[in-house]
Amino acid sequence: MKHLLPILAFIFSNVITGNYATAQSKGALNxxxxxxxxxxxxxxxxxxxxxxxxxxxxxxxxxxxxxVGNVTFEAGARTFWHSHPGGxxxxxxxxxxxxxxxxxxxxxxxxxxxxxxxxxxxxxxGASPEVGFTQIAITPNTAxxxxxxxxxxxxxxxxxxx
Amino acid sequence: MKHLLPILAFIFSNVITGNYATAQSKGALNxxxxxxxxxxxxxxxxxxxxxxxxxxxxxxxxxxxxxVGNVTFEAGARTFWHSHPGGxxxxxxxxxxxxxxxxxxxxxxxxxxxxxxxxxxxxxxGASPEVGFTQIAITPNTAxxxxxxxxxxxxxxxxxxx
Numbered sequence: 001m002k003h004l005l006p007i008l009a010f011i012f013s014n015v016i017t018g019n020y021a022t023a024q025s026k027g028a029l030n031x032x033x034x035x036x037x038x039x040x041x042x043x044x045x046x047x048x049x050x051x052x053x054x055x056x057x058x059x060x061x062x063x064x065x066x067x068v069g070n071v072t073f074e075a076g077a078r079t080f081w082h083s084h085p086g087g088x089x090x091x092x093x094x095x096x097x098x099x100x101x102x103x104x105x106x107x108x109x110x111x112x113x114x115x116x117x118x119x120x121x122x123x124x125x126g127a128s129p130e131v132g133f134t135q136i137a138i139t140p141n142t143a144x145x146x147x148x149x150x151x152x153x154x155x156x157x158x159x160x161x162x
Numbered sequence: 163m164k165h166l167l168p169i170l171a172f173i174f175s176n177v178i179t180g181n182y183a184t185a186q187s188k189g190a191l192n193x194x195x196x197x198x199x200x201x202x203x204x205x206x207x208x209x210x211x212x213x214x215x216x217x218x219x220x221x222x223x224x225x226x227x228x229x230v231g232n233v234t235f236e237a238g239a240r241t242f243w244h245s246h247p248g249g250x251x252x253x254x255x256x257x258x259x260x261x262x263x264x265x266x267x268x269x270x271x272x273x274x275x276x277x278x279x280x281x282x283x284x285x286x287x288g289a290s291p292e293v294g295f296t297q298i299a300i301t302p303n304t305a306x307x308x309x310x311x312x313x314x315x316x317x318x319x320x321x322x323x324x
Contacts, residue, residue, distance in 0.1 A: 038274070
């Protein structure tokens with residue numbers, strides 16, 4: 001029995017301090033075995049600040065021209081400002097994220113939250129400063145393209161909520 | 163110390179038998195607190211066999227006319243045969259599901275699997291006989307509508323894999 005004491009102490013100390021839940025949450029954002037979808041490829045630094053990854057889930061074709069991707073942001077990472085000619089839907093599936101449309105306050109996104117961004121509205125999205133974020137992005141192709149990239153989200157803009 | 167023995171015995175017996183993981187997996191399909199999205203409303207029995215629920219995640223509008231829903235199937239439940247004028251994308255997020263296009267074998271869908279169903283191809287989807295299934299469905303509205311329902315999937319068709 002005595003040799004079990006350290007194990008028991010570890011379990012209870014972690015439950016009490018909440019370390020167990022924290023470890024699970026971080027793991028889900030970084031270990032592809034715990035996430036629903038693979039983390040995929042690093043996104044180009046030209047349109048993102050910080051580390052982010054995209055896994056294409058649905059490849060578009062002429063019959064179904066709606067690419068769907070899984071995007072994982074490390075804490076602090078975010079897109080540049082951009083807009084979509086066909087709009088975009090976001091589904092938050094893990095972690096804590098930020099979403100902001102031009103001229104509006106930052107919205108916090110948590111697992112289960114969804115966003116419908118209208119066509120041609122400048123916006124950005126990404127992780128919160130302390131916790132990473134995973135989202136599914138549904139972004140139709142249109143005759144006018146799929147995304148128009150703009151300037152980076154400054155630290156001042158990003159940290160406005162804090 | 164002695165009063166902790168039953169707790170310890172419970173933890174270790176469940177870990178050893180795998181009951182902990184099983185309970186989590188079943189819970190994710192039935193308890194809305196463990197799922198990413200709420201289970202939503204029961205679907206009409208006129209187009210489904212067994213118990214299934216739909217939670218609308220993205221309401222379509224004229225600017226973004228692509229409804230997105232979370233569909234939860236109890237073990238054994240499935241849609242009727244149907245087709246979509248604009249096609250459909252499915253993302254498997256929990257449990258074990260079945261997907262079949264007319265004239266092709268049944269595909270097994272597990273967490274992380276995706277399907278792109280072409281426009282106007284008759285198909286059905288649902289849970290496996292023993293384990294429930296949760297999917298995200300992306301189904302564009304078109305000038306020709308969104309879904310055309312057909313006949314029920316018979317037990318013979320459904321159980322062909324077993």
